[in-house]
Amino acid sequence: MYGGGNIFEATKLDDLQAEDPAKMAEFEARIARGEKIEPNDWMPALYRKQLIRMIEQHAHSEIIGSLPEGTWITRAPGFRRKMAQMAKVQDEVGHAQLLYSAAETLGKSREQMLTDLINGKSKYSNVFNYPALTWADSNVISWLIDAGAIVNQMANARGSYGPYSRALERICAEEAFHLKYGHDAVVHLATGSPKQREMIQAALSRWWPPIMTFFGPSDKMSTHTETLMRWKVKMATNDDCRQQFLDMYVPKIWELGLTVPDPNLKKNAETGKWEFTEPDWEEFKRVINGDGPCNAERLAVRRSAEERGAWVRKALLHPKAKYVKPLA
């Protein structure tokens, strides 16, 4: 995983009016020529701000995303799955580490980003506010959420910011393995015992609505992002990503004899586009703003990890600091 459906700040005209026009023209020309922007290069303040926001959201999605699958490490059935599930989730935490480093090149510290995550100021991929109730849910995440992330990340890897783009290339290579792992696990359930088939169908039905919102609201509903696309920060529209995902994975889901819980889902032969029931964007908004089934739990886990580990970070940073007993 796990980037996708980034929430950008609305671009305001005066954000750009304060910038030096000559530097701005050169910056845009470089991007148009396909050059990468590096940490010490000149960049408009808005570019920096949007990138920090995007990379940070992506990094948070990796560590929060490791929680629903992480809870199945200790319950994974059999050695093969147990070791693969551990390696897979470890990769995701490693991605967070890479991404926080990429974001740090733009001037925001990891500690600050994690503080903003815990305080609810920064967002992460909304799908992780839904629970992974069974082993099969974890497999659906490994397969289809990672698949969605690859669609998004392959596009963003062509983006203009050097450190992010290079991090994404490495991440995509690992995600390709996750996808195979997730698919293999889903195939075993979908072709397994009646109990296993029932588990995987139930998990797919639970996860389909969140999956459909993974790429973010329809472009006709989202704030206009022309500047971000010109700057190669946002590389593909939400609708294009969603269409590409459906094209690649709906046939594979059907192949396994599984039912997608949307009676309106079909590919229009004339337009070549998938048609589907519009996701519940009201619910999406409600959940992303904190009122989902797992928001509180996810942040509480993260907060507890930060608090319980604070003494370790303090000891590393200031090994000679004196301990002051808290007032009773």
Added chain:
Amino acid sequence: MNEQAIKDLLYKLADDLLILGHRNSEWTGFGPILEEDIAFSSMAQDKIGHSLAFYTLLHELGEADPDTVAFTRNANQFHNSQLVELPNGEYDFSLIRHFLYDNAEIIRFEMLSQSSYEPIAKVATKLKGEVKYHVLHANTWIRNLGSSTEEAIARLQTSLNEALPYALGMFEPSAYEQDLIDASIYRGEEAVKAAWQQRIRAVLEKTELQLPDLESITPITGGRTGSHTHHLQPLLDEMAEVFKIDPAAEW
């Protein structure tokens, strides 16, 4: 060759590794820094991989397949030391346990790589290189945190004092101890313990932590013969939760 003695040795090696690997994996997502999340996950993967290698040797000696052995036994059928089954607690306890365990493990693997029983010698030779990194990780962190803040030192000292009786329980001799030594299969727990004391002492001397007099500590034993704390059975139940939905199925 005393097959029963070899099986007993393999079970205690494999069970220690499986249970500690499982505990290490519980840190995924909860580490004090991301790098430690990743490190404990790496070690968990190694430990569980190593346990699989020993369960595979057991299977070759006629025991059930590794999945069945690992996922269907009850606590009283496990031969791990009680040290590895204790809950992770805070990071200080997990780190101390990792330090005490892996400094013994590296000695065990060194000795086993010289074993007269070739299948064990092969596995130990192949895997001991990985254990070396686990020891390096533990010793580095103990040295860093063990001479840092008062809080870190106090936490580690408390955890060290709590863990030591259980750590000494790792060296509980088996009923086949002398047979294994006589057949040059394994040099025995007393030999491991002596070398272990030197190793941990050498690291702790470079810190502000105090190693208590080990002779005055009563080891907590019983794990090797299936007597466990109340923490093991819930761990096993959790591990088998999905597997037991349909043990005959392929997952």
